[in-house]
Amino acid sequence: MNSTSLKRKAVQQENEQPSKLAAIAETDANQPLRPSKTAVNKLGKGPPPATKPRAPVLSTSTRRIERATSAPPKSTTAVVRPTVTRPTRVASASQQDKRFQSLQDQVSSIEAARAADAARLAAAMESERTKREELEASHQALYRQLAAAKSHEDSQRKELDIASDELQQIRRRHEREISELEEDARRHQRELRDVREELRLCQGDLDREREVTSNLKSTVSLQSTAQLSLTAQISALQADNSALQAELQRLLGVKSDLTLQIETLEKEAENLRREGREGESMRRKLHNMVQELKGNIRVFCRVRPLLPSDVPPVDLCRSVSSSAGSPSSTPSPDPEDEAKRREECMARIEYPDKMDHKEIMLSSSSESATGQERKDEWGFSFDRVFEPHATQAEVFEDISQLAQSCTDGYNVCVFAYGQTGSGKSFTMEGGQTEINTGMIPRAVEQVFQVTDELKTKGWEYKMEGQFLEIYNETINDLLGKGEFDKKKHDIKHDAKTGRTTVTDVNVIPLSSPVQVRALLARAQSRRTVAATLMNERSSRSHSVFTLRIYGENTLTSEVCEGSLNLVDLAGSERLEKSGAAENKDRLKETQNINRSLSALGDVIAALGEKGDGKSDKHIPYRNSKLTYLLQNSLSGNSKTLMVLNLSPLASHLNESLCSLRFATKVNNTTIGTAKKQSKTANS
Numbered sequence: 001m002n003s004t005s006l007k008r009k010a011v012q013q014e015n016e017q018p019s020k021l022a023a024i025a026e027t028d029a030n031q032p033l034r035p036s037k038t039a040v041n042k043l044g045k046g047p048p049p050a051t052k053p054r055a056p057v058l059s060t061s062t063r064r065i066e067r068a069t070s071a072p073p074k075s076t077t078a079v080v081r082p083t084v085t086r087p088t089r090v091a092s093a094s095q096q097d098k099r100f101q102s103l104q105d106q107v108s109s110i111e112a113a114r115a116a117d118a119a120r121l122a123a124a125m126e127s128e129r130t131k132r133e134e135l136e137a138s139h140q141a142l143y144r145q146l147a148a149a150k151s152h153e154d155s156q157r158k159e160l161d162i163a164s165d166e167l168q169q170i171r172r173r174h175e176r177e178i179s180e181l182e183e184d185a186r187r188h189q190r191e192l193r194d195v196r197e198e199l200r201l202c203q204g205d206l207d208r209e210r211e212v213t214s215n216l217k218s219t220v221s222l223q224s225t226a227q228l229s230l231t232a233q234i235s236a237l238q239a240d241n242s243a244l245q246a247e248l249q250r251l252l253g254v255k256s257d258l259t260l261q262i263e264t265l266e267k268e269a270e271n272l273r274r275e276g277r278e279g280e281s282m283r284r285k286l287h288n289m290v291q292e293l294k295g296n297i298r299v300f301c302r303v304r305p306l307l308p309s310d311v312p313p314v315d316l317c318r319s320v321s322s323s324a325g326s327p328s329s330t331p332s333p334d335p336e337d338e339a340k341r342r343e344e345c346m347a348r349i350e351y352p353d354k355m356d357h358k359e360i361m362l363s364s365s366s367e368s369a370t371g372q373e374r375k376d377e378w379g380f381s382f383d384r385v386f387e388p389h390a391t392q393a394e395v396f397e398d399i400s401q402l403a404q405s406c407t408d409g410y411n412v413c414v415f416a417y418g419q420t421g422s423g424k425s426f427t428m429e430g431g432q433t434e435i436n437t438g439m440i441p442r443a444v445e446q447v448f449q450v451t452d453e454l455k456t457k458g459w460e461y462k463m464e465g466q467f468l469e470i471y472n473e474t475i476n477d478l479l480g481k482g483e484f485d486k487k488k489h490d491i492k493h494d495a496k497t498g499r500t501t502v503t504d505v506n507v508i509p510l511s512s513p514v515q516v517r518a519l520l521a522r523a524q525s526r527r528t529v530a531a532t533l534m535n536e537r538s539s540r541s542h543s544v545f546t547l548r549i550y551g552e553n554t555l556t557s558e559v560c561e562g563s564l565n566l567v568d569l570a571g572s573e574r575l576e577k578s579g580a581a582e583n584k585d586r587l588k589e590t591q592n593i594n595r596s597l598s599a600l601g602d603v604i605a606a607l608g609e610k611g612d613g614k615s616d617k618h619i620p621y622r623n624s625k626l627t628y629l630l631q632n633s634l635s636g637n638s639k640t641l642m643v644l645n646l647s648p649l650a651s652h653l654n655e656s657l658c659s660l661r662f663a664t665k666v667n668n669t670t671i672g673t674a675k676k677q678s679k680t681a682n683s
């Protein structure tokens, strides 16, 4: 029960107490004076009423009689009452008197009892009143005690609350402390577990260490034995060491000598490098001197390999052999037969000079009119002869020296001469693969490479290119637009600068070999190509690629200007061989080609005569567009290389001999000394 309910009960008791007492008082005052059981019971604990009959067990009538005899009736009412008794019962008047007497006795006893009860009641009421007063007094005292107890209880409750709060706080603190302690305990347990684990591991380690130690001990004992022998060895080695120390000292002395030598050698190497640089310029001078001594017109001869298309098909051979009597059968790819057929196709060409590769020998055998076998031999000598297996790179190796000359300020002219299908275009422009790259792209690449290298020596170069074609004595710009150039182009020579220009042609500044390759491909597709019997893709025009180089040395103020002309001449075959006689256009083409080629021969011959001392000799440059265009590159001031291309076929032997004779004529010509076109910028 809480404090509030306790309070409430106290107040209730307080209020109820006086009302109960009042009720008792009220009840007593209004109580009829009857000898009732209830009244006695309500008064409480007094003794049982004396008036109540507590007679021995008798019949009712007996008791009534006893009372009626002991005392007369006190009231008249009671006396009157027998007179009203019905007449039927008069017969027994004595009985009735007795009965009346008993009744009177009873009434008197009742009244006596009532009087005794009233006296007792008054006494009881008095005592009750006294008791009530006492109770009230005690109630008041109790009430005061209760109030005091209540205030005491309140203060105690407050104290209890405070104590309870404190207790709560203490409990919480204790709970916290307990949880902390528990946590500590858990941590300690964990630590303990860890320590135990560590201990276990340490124990394991210790066991192992013990084992190792015991092993080591046994090893040590073994080592001790070994040590003894090692000690002996050490003393031997120490002896060696002291010998080596002495050797080291000696070597250190040698080293310092060598260091001195190295320094001297480095100085010498530096001197050599300087001399190398000087040697480079000397080499260039000597290179040009060699070129000059070789003569400024040189001839290379190159024989192309036999092509599969050169060998007649098997059927043709079979038909030839079947005409000789053998039955026709399906062709068999017999390698021996193939080799034989190839040999039959080939002209007899030999290369006697295995050292310098300068000679070529052609031969043929025929039957004379008298039936004797006649063997003809023709030997020729050139600056270099390339056999069929020679690669493009090998051919270029010798040409590269010339290509380099143009960066030194020379006019260089390389032209490929030969009959149709002899390999001129292949030599100059090249085939499809990288390995077959021709002279023109290789020369251009080299020029770019050399100009790049010369940058370190102060040279800066500008390059430009043009690509022309001379077809039927008309100039066509291969770098122009459209299928065929309709413009009329004139060739102009500047006597002062020695520069040749062609009007209205595209001169493209060149910046990289890649760009030049793209230009060449463009030009190639525009070349006039027509079919002849000699070559299914026969070039019927001369093509001239010109690379001009302008160089300036920023360190020495030297300037130079050179040009590289790479000419792919049209086929040199005769009319009847080319099959052009039946075709008017082809005829005209062939005539023009031959005219220009013989004009080239005439120019070279005239230059040769001039070189031989006939200084007033007229050089017929104007006889063809080709010679006129190449005037400055063929004159005595320039370096010229003719690459004679030969077909290996026996059927082309006569054409080959014609070409070889023409080339020999050129080779025997001396056309003066090449001149470098260089000067200082100010001059």
Ligand SMILES: Nc1ncnc2c1ncn2[C@@H]1O[C@H](COP(=O)(O)OP(=O)(O)OP(=O)(O)O)[C@@H](O)[C@H]1O
Pocket: 303, 304, 305, 307, 388, 418, 419, 420, 421, 422, 423, 424, 425, 426, 427, 431, 535, 537, 538, 539, 540, 569, 570, 571, 572, 645
């Ligand atoms: N050295 C070589 N190695 C391999 N194939 C070659 C070689 N020389 C020429 N050929 C091949 O021979 C064929 C004819 O060569 P090319 O077209 O160069 O002759 P050409 O003399 O230029 O003829 P044209 O005067 O008609 O232009 C080509 O298929 C070419 O690839």
